Amino acid sequence: MTRDRDVQAFEDRAAGYETGYRGRLHDEIVTRTVDLALARCPAPDRVLDVGCGTGLLLRELARRLPAATALTGVDAASGMVSQARARAGDPRLNFVPGPAERLPFGDAAFDLVISTTSFDHWADQRAGLAECRRVLAPGGLFVLTDVCSAWLLPTLVGTRGNRARTPLRATKLLAAAGFRSVTWHRLYAVIIRTVTARPA
Ligand SMILES: C[S@@+](CC[C@H](N)C(=O)[O-])C[C@H]1O[C@@H](n2cnc3c(N)ncnc32)[C@H](O)[C@@H]1O
Numbered sequence: 717m718t719r720d721r722d723v724q725a726f727e728d729r730a731a732g733y734e735t736g737y738r739g740r741l742h743d744e745i746v747t748r749t750v751d752l753a754l755a756r757c758p759a760p761d762r763v764l765d766v767g768c769g770t771g772l773l774l775r776e777l778a779r780r781l782p783a784a785t786a787l788t789g790v791d792a793a794s795g796m797v798s799q800a801r802a803r804a805g806d807p808r809l810n811f812v813p814g815p816a817e818r819l820p821f822g823d824a825a826f827d828l829v830i831s832t833t834s835f836d837h838w839a840d841q842r843a844g845l846a847e848c849r850r851v852l853a854p855g856g857l858f859v860l861t862d863v864c865s866a867w868l869l870p871t872l873v874g875t876r877g878n879r880a881r882t883p884l885r886a887t888k889l890l891a892a893a894g895f896r897s898v899t900w901h902r903l904y905a906v907i908i909r910t911v912t913a914r915p916a
Pocket residue numbers: 717718719722723726727742746766767768769770771772773790791792793796814815816817831832833834835837838839
């Protein structure tokens with residue numbers, strides 16, 4: 717089940733998502749995440765971006781991966797998927813609606829599964845990570861960027877109390893989902909980190 721309120725907020729923001737200060741911030745986070753991913757997985761053939769938004773990250777990957785055959789994005793907000801399709805401009809890019817918790821793809825379908833600033837919005841983070849693991853091919857790489865820091869402990873109150881916003885909590889969920897080689901990287905400021913992991 718998706719966190720409907722969060723998804724609705726992105727439906728409302730879809731048309732202007734890439735503009736202004738927040739648009740530039742997302743662009744910077746995407747670029748840094750792509751740099752980090754390609755340093756560890758230089759030539760993935762099939763890529764999945766979970767919570768792809770307007771497709772910023774996959775457009776960047778399409779530019780940098782001329783030999784990749786399929787770059788697929790999935791997002792729970794249909795407005796984001798429409799924006800991503802309208803901006804695609806590369807036949808290898810494909811955007812589909814769907815929640816992280818029930819990915820509409822077969823097992824082991826991707827060499828690189830990547831996600832930026834979406835994980836914190838997933839209603840069921842445990843189920844979403846298990847799905848990312850399921851669709852990742854043996855030897856593939858999982859790359860997840862989001863707010864994650866011990867500094868965020870004070871935010872874990874009320875309705876957000878169950879969020880995996882600390883490396884400790886997220887590492888436990890990753891292990892439960894069947895990931896190994898879990899490695900944390902600082903990505904942006906002190907609270908935005910990337911975690912890389914391999915299927916166990
Ligand atoms: C902050 S935006 C990030 C978009 C894009 N990854 C980027 O970096 O520009 C968060 C995205 O996650 C999506 N999202 C939220 N919950 C989701 C879920 N359960 N499954 C899939 N996508 C989800 C939202 O619709 C939104 O497009």
